Amino acid sequence: MTLVLGAPFIGQLRGAVRDAIGGSRFVTVMAAIVLGAAGVAIVFALTRIRERWRERYAALLAALAIAVSYAIASSTGNAEVDAVERFHFIEYGVITILFYKTWRQAEDGSLLVMPVLAGFIVGTLEEWLQWFMPARVGEARDVLLNSFAIGCGLLFSLALNPPVRVTRRLTAESRRRVGWLASLAILLFGGFFHSVHFGYQITDAEAGVFRSRYTEAQLAEIAAARAREWAANPPLTWSRLSREDQYFSEALAHVQRRNEFWGGGNVMGSRQENLILEKFYAPVLDAPSYVSDTGHRWPPEQRAQAETGGGPGFMIFDSDALPYPVVTWPKELFWTGIVVAMLLVLRRSRSTA
Secondary structure, three states: OHHHHHHHHHHHHHHHHHHHHOHHHHHHHHHHHHHHHHHHHHHHHHHHOOOOHHHHHHHHHHHHHHHHHHHHHOOOOOHHHHHHHHHHHHHHHHHHHHHHHHOOOOOEOHHHHHHHHHHHHHHHHHHHHHHHOOOOOOOHHHHHHHHHHHHHHHHHHHHHOOOOOOEOOOOHHHHHHHHHHHHHHHHHHHHHHHHHHEOEEEEEOOOEEEEEOOOHHHHHHHHHHHHHHHHHOOOOOOOOOOOOOHHHHHHHHHHHHHHHHHHOOOHHHHHHHHHHHHHHOHHHHHOOOOOOOOOOOOOHHHHHHHHHHOOOOOOOOEOOOOOOOOEOOOHHHHHHHHHHHHHHHHHHHOOOO
């Protein structure tokens, strides 16, 4: 229970450990934990398989195949990022094993469904919390990727401790439990997706097009408030357990993309990103912060070079600075779909078929 409830905070703990011991040692420690945990789990499972060995070995091999395939497919080439992804995979495998033990006595298909749904809910809550925390990014893609770890954990559980017998048909009580848990999973994922991925498309005649979780009017209002606040109290410090300033984070994403364009020789792209910053995120350019003591505004010479050295510019510049997708779907239609999906699941859970 401690591991499950603490899952949303494990990312913060990892970050604190990384800050304390340094990047290279952090990668070594994470690799040792992941490989050690995997090795111990495999050896333990092999010592437990004494009967029904064909299907249990098949489940174990399938779990290993998923884990190895995930490690290869998710590799980014960044040692720290990859180490965290491997640890995250082990974490959700263990969480699924714990949930499997909770429903181990079930003799119908709920034994397979309930741990998956519970693991999905924990993953949604963790990513949702990460989105509110600085230096962390939570998005729907990561929630869905947790499914590989959850599936791996379920297969490992079946290899380690298979049920005596299980039927595909759900009892009336099991259908109700599955229905309510599935409905909760849908509702939480809908709320998470709404918080993280819904936003607005801003179109400016000079700067181009970009997406934000704020409207153009809200950006102007926040910019004025931040300018007043940061004139006396700039954001020079931060805490891993503080509430993330999404306005500040959006601005930093545009700063990073602007600098990437400039470093890659794309003067026009960097100019357009800089225009977005000057028009909508000016306080971040001028205020010193924990990211930069001098702010992020270009010196006059560099700005002049961008204006004269990049040609006529884009007919329509469409910024891709944000690290996660932002959609502008009708929110009413989205939530209608969520409610309909929940009602269908609940109706099915009451069916006698």
